[in-house]
Amino acid sequence: MVMDSKFHVAMFPWFAMGHITPYLTLSNKFAERGIRISFFIPIKTQRKFNHLNLHPHLIQFIPLIVPHVDGLPLGAESSSDVHVEKTYLIQQALDLTQDQVQIALEKFKPDIIFFDFAHWIPTVARSLGIKSVFVSTSGAVTNFDNRISLVNRLLIAMKESDALGFRACHETEGPFADFLKNQYNNKPVLLTGPLLTRTSNTILEEKWAKWLGGFEKGSVVYCAFGSECVLQKDQFQELVLGLEQTGLPFLVRLRPPVGADTLEEALPEGFEERVRGKGVVHGGWVQQELILSHPSVGCYVGHCGSGSMWESLVSTCQLVLVPNFGDQFLNTHFMTKGLKVAVDVERREEDGWFTREGVHKAVKLVMDEGSELGEEVRANHLKLSRILLSEGLETFYINNCILKLHDLLTT
Numbered sequence: 425m426v427m428d429s430k431f432h433v434a435m436f437p438w439f440a441m442g443h444i445t446p447y448l449t450l451s452n453k454f455a456e457r458g459i460r461i462s463f464f465i466p467i468k469t470q471r472k473f474n475h476l477n478l479h480p481h482l483i484q485f486i487p488l489i490v491p492h493v494d495g496l497p498l499g500a501e502s503s504s505d506v507h508v509e510k511t512y513l514i515q516q517a518l519d520l521t522q523d524q525v526q527i528a529l530e531k532f533k534p535d536i537i538f539f540d541f542a543h544w545i546p547t548v549a550r551s552l553g554i555k556s557v558f559v560s561t562s563g564a565v566t567n568f569d570n571r572i573s574l575v576n577r578l579l580i581a582m583k584e585s586d587a588l589g590f591r592a593c594h595e596t597e598g599p600f601a602d603f604l605k606n607q608y609n610n611k612p613v614l615l616t617g618p619l620l621t622r623t624s625n626t627i628l629e630e631k632w633a634k635w636l637g638g639f640e641k642g643s644v645v646y647c648a649f650g651s652e653c654v655l656q657k658d659q660f661q662e663l664v665l666g667l668e669q670t671g672l673p674f675l676v677r678l679r680p681p682v683g684a685d686t687l688e689e690a691l692p693e694g695f696e697e698r699v700r701g702k703g704v705v706h707g708g709w710v711q712q713e714l715i716l717s718h719p720s721v722g723c724y725v726g727h728c729g730s731g732s733m734w735e736s737l738v739s740t741c742q743l744v745l746v747p748n749f750g751d752q753f754l755n756t757h758f759m760t761k762g763l764k765v766a767v768d769v770e771r772r773e774e775d776g777w778f779t780r781e782g783v784h785k786a787v788k789l790v791m792d793e794g795s796e797l798g799e800e801v802r803a804n805h806l807k808l809s810r811i812l813l814s815e816g817l818e819t820f821y822i823n824n825c826i827l828k829l830h831d832l833l834t835t
């Protein structure tokens with residue numbers, strides 16, 4: 425299809441796994457269509473992503489040296505290196521890379537730059553004759569609500585850029601995208617679609633394939649809260665105790681909670697012995713997309729970060745959501761009340777915390793045979809996943825984005 429798609433796009437995502445990953449997925453899809461990419465990335469973080477660059481002849485990483493900011497641990501360069509309360513310092517460090525970015529843009533001369541948190545990009549880009557596109561890794565729904573877009577840098581970024589982009593589909597968030605287009609004086613709005621990596625040529629690590637393979641179809645609960653979330657110790661314990669109470673086998677992937685160096689030291693007393701052979705709590709990276717599509721996994725308990733949200737939407741798992749911060753609350757509201765494909769875990773009115781009983785209740789609600797709500801969310805989820813996985817959907821969104829970028833460059 426795409427006519428003259430030989431333009432050159434620079435990518436500058438926020439220094440976080442959950443942002444770099446979808447930007448790189450989009451880069452791979454653009455590169456498949458012949459588009460050249462210059463991809464800004466913190467220098468040590470690059471190592472974690474080299475293998476995900478599927479078109480190294482077209483996608484060039486531009487490593488950035490992230491300056492140290494007082495209060496950050498030495499060498500910290502992405503949000504997964506720090507607790508969520510310190511991510512504002514990573515934002516300050518990101519702002520300090522402006523000179524490096526400007527020099528690279530002058531040298532490589534891209535036609536367009538995609539960015540999210542670096543609100544100064546439109547000004548720099550404009551001075552160099554480069555079009556800037558604010559591309560949010562969250563959907564249109566979370567940028568619709570003031571609680572999120574009050575963040576000044578995002579408002580400036582959206583106002584100053586030449587176009588807006590969202591990881592979203594008309595099928596799910598059409599009205600929100602239209603609203604944003606109106607709000608921002610009819611700026612072009614690009615929807616990227618679900619941006620799934622579909623790792624068809626990779627297989628699940630033997631250790632997990634074997635472990636999961638030991639359980640009945642659809643019986644295992646997989647629980648993971650993305651790359652950033654660090655729970656309070658009490659919440660971490662309530663979560664695993666709630667999973668234990670369900671009596672179902674479970675695989676939990678979490679970072680150690682606040683104040684703990686390891687997961688083991690934070691587990692409730694006697695927990696490991698009680699769940700041995702049936703439950704695992706793991707701190708290392710796992711292949712989430714492959715786990716979610718494993719036949720033994722029947723339920724996903726997650727934080728509703730945007731990457732996990734899309735991955736879970738195209739899975740056949742029943743969905744239980746426990747949002748922790750930022751867009752995760754709006755994503756959860758959208759999934760439970762808007763799309764009606766998931767349930768959330770109740771929180772106590774007095775302090776907003778969840779309990780083991782709440783976790784247990786929500787999992788049982790979707791997993792118990794004969795549960796009316798469980799059947800309702802399963803049916804809605806199945807209907808939506810069929811649409812999202814339908815042939816041609818991804819091609820439609822990516823090609824459409826490229827057409828809009830082409831228009832942006834020629835008008």
Ligand SMILES: O=c1ccn([C@@H]2O[C@H](COP(=O)(O)OP(=O)(O)O[C@H]3O[C@H](CO)[C@@H](O)[C@H](O)[C@H]3O)[C@@H](O)[C@H]2O)c(=O)[nH]1
Binds near residue numbers: 440709
């Ligand atoms: O062991 C792991 C842990 C995570 N992942 C993957 O890492 C990504 C995590 O992304 P996401 O689900 O979006 O979570 P976060 O990393 O927490 O994402 C941050 O960025 C998102 C996009 O802006 C926001 O929606 C979230 O709130 C914010 O926490 C997903 O693709 C997961 O499959 C793995 O493959 N293995």
